[in-house]
Amino acid sequence: xxxxxxxxxxxxxxxxxxxxxxxxxxxxxxxxALRGCTPEAWPCLVTGRKIARLERRGKHxxxxxxxxxxxxxxxxxxxxxLRMTGQLIHGxxxxxxxxxxxxxxxxxxxxxxHFIDTRKFGVMNLIPxxxxxxxxxxxxxxxxxxxxxxxLTYFQNTLRRRKGxxxxxxxxxxxxxxxxxxxxDEALYRARIHPERMASSLDFEEVRRLYQAIKExxxxxxxxxxxxxxxYADGLGQPGSFQERLAVYGRAKQACPSCGQPxxxxxVAGRGTYFCPVCQRLEKEG
DNA sequence: AATTGTACCTGTCAGC
DNA sequence: TGCTGACAGGTACAAT
Numbered sequence: 426x427x428x429x430x431x432x433x434x435x436x437x438x439x440x441x442x443x444x445x446x447x448x449x450x451x452x453x454x455x456x457x458a459l460r461g462c463t464p465e466a467w468p469c470l471v472t473g474r475k476i477a478r479l480e481r482r483g484k485h486x487x488x489x490x491x492x493x494x495x496x497x498x499x500x501x502x503x504x505x506x507l508r509m510t511g512q513l514i515h516g517x518x519x520x521x522x523x524x525x526x527x528x529x530x531x532x533x534x535x536x537x538x539h540f541i542d543t544r545k546f547g548v549m550n551l552i553p554x555x556x557x558x559x560x561x562x563x564x565x566x567x568x569x570x571x572x573x574x575x576x577l578t579y580f581q582n583t584l585r586r587r588k589g590x591x592x593x594x595x596x597x598x599x600x601x602x603x604x605x606x607x608x609x610d611e612a613l614y615r616a617r618i619h620p621e622r623m624a625s626s627l628d629f630e631e632v633r634r635l636y637q638a639i640k641e642x643x644x645x646x647x648x649x650x651x652x653x654x655x656x657y658a659d660g661l662g663q664p665g666s667f668q669e670r671l672a673v674y675g676r677a678k679q680a681c682p683s684c685g686q687p688x689x690x691x692x693v694a695g696r697g698t699y700f701c702p703v704c705q706r707l708e709k710e711g
Numbered sequence: 712a713a714t715t716g717t718a719c720c721t722g723t724c725a726g727c
Numbered sequence: 728t729g730c731t732g733a734c735a736g737g738t739a740c741a742a743t
Contacts, residue, residue, distance in 0.1 A: 428736065484737080508737045510721080525721080544720045546737065562738065589714065598738085605736055654736065655723085674736095695716070697734075715743075727730085 427484060427507045429570070429603025430646030431657050431665065435513055436481045438660035442515050443476045443538065447493065450531035458527045458542070461551040461559065470551060471503065471530070482557070483566050483602030486513065489554060500554040505540070506562055510656045511547030514539050543656065565599045570643055575601060581632050584624045591627065592620035593694035595639075604639065606696050607652055607674045612638040614673045619705040620693050645670070673699040 427435065451468040453459060459467055474490040477500065481487065488503040505513065511527075518535040527540040527547060540549065550560045557563045568575040580601070587594045594600055595609045604612070613620050615638035618631055627635070651657055651665030654675060658664055672682050677690035681701040689702050 431736080506737080508719095509735070542720095543722065544735085546719065548738095587713090593714080596737090607736060652736075657736070694714095696737095713743100715741105717741085718739085719737105721735100723734085725731105725733090 427511070427651070427657060428605035428608050428646070429481075429484060429643055430608070430649075430667065431651035431659075432481050432484050432486055432507070432603075433647050434651045434665060435660045436479045436486055438663075439513065439515055439538070440479045442536070442660070443488070443532070444478055445475065446536075447475045447533040448472050448490070448530055449533045452529045452531075453527075454522075454529075455527040455542075455545060458540075458545065458548050459551070460548055467551065470501070474501065476532075482563060482569070483598055484605070485560070485563060502552055502554040502556075504550040504552065504557075504560050504563070506548050506550075506560075507542070508544070508546035508548070510544045511540065511542040512656065512658055512662075513660055514541060514658065514662045515660050516662070562598070566602045567597075567599045568601060570601050570603055570640055577633060577636050580636050581629065584627055584632055587624040589624060590621045590693055591618060591624045591635075592696075592698060594624040596694055596696070601639065603643065606698075607654070607671070608639075608642050608646060610674045610699050611642045611672060614700060614705060615642060617704050619707040620698050620700055621691075621707060673701060675699065 448471050451471045453464050453467055456464040462470055471490060475493045477489040477491045479488055486505040490501040490503060492498045515538050518537050523541050525541055525543045527542050530538040552559045583600055592609055595604050616634040618635055646667050649665055649667035650659060652667040653664035654668055673688050676688050676699060678687050681688055681704060684703045686703045688699055691698050
């Protein structure tokens with residue numbers, strides 16, 4: 426489900442509701458979703474802690490947990506990865522739990538944060554703040570797409586020495602953090618690059634277009650509060666609207682917004698892949 | 712070392 | 728209706 430724009434939207438909607446709140450209670454309903462401590466220890470470790478702020482790294486949402494009254498002690502971080510269908514929804518206390526609820530945090534104002542995940546792939550990891558290497562999906566994370574370290578030169582050098590197809594390379598979180606299946610297809614479309622092109626075969630102009638397209642499509646995704654194709658909702662349970670602006674994802678056989686020819690679907694890197702066979706050619710010119 | 716396939720889960724939808 | 732198979736926003740791990 427959530428790629429960078431969705432996780433960022435969740436972060437922004439939850440931050441004002443959770444920041445400076447103290448965790449009053451914690452219940453775990455799916456033990457396998459918890460990493461970093463035992464299911465028995467988890468409620469004790471998080472209860473009584475204050476949520477200092479929410480951060481994001483790639484597709485990870487990081488809840489920073491300070492211990493009130495003890496500023497010497499290093500904070501903990503509860504790191505969520507929602508994978509395909511995870512949701513984090515804040516609301517009033519005492520509301521009934523949905524069927525696939527992984528965990529519930531109760532706050533000192535009586536409200537609750539529900540971690541709901543139909544497919545049960547989502548995980549949360551309790552670690553000392555800063556020890557990101559202890560979260561397997563964070564240990565080899567590439568640069569944030571909006572950080573100064575994600576430069577055109579870095580991107581160019583990285584693509585040049587990679588073997589696989591460009592789509593597979595963009596989905597690799599060690600290249601750049603936060604792209605998933607939807608925004609990868611949209612960025613490739615905007616840059617007019619076929620998803621099966623070899624990454625190392627892109628010329629400088631193509632790399633430059635792709636670099637720009639990645640930043641633009643992620644920025645727009647955030648501006649439109651994420652893409653709700655099926656399960657995604659923000660921290661208040663509200664859908665995003667970027668699905669209305671998708672050019673290619675999920676639109677096989679529909680008209681290309683640019684040339685009007687039918688869009689195609691294929692499978693690349695094991696993922697459904699949407700593109701325009703006319704605007705995104707595999708061969709050099711035609 | 713890096714790339715590909717498969718597993719992890721549940722739900723939905725198209726086709727028969 | 729109900730069955731079957733394909734597919735779904737992601738990652739980990741085994742096999743190559």
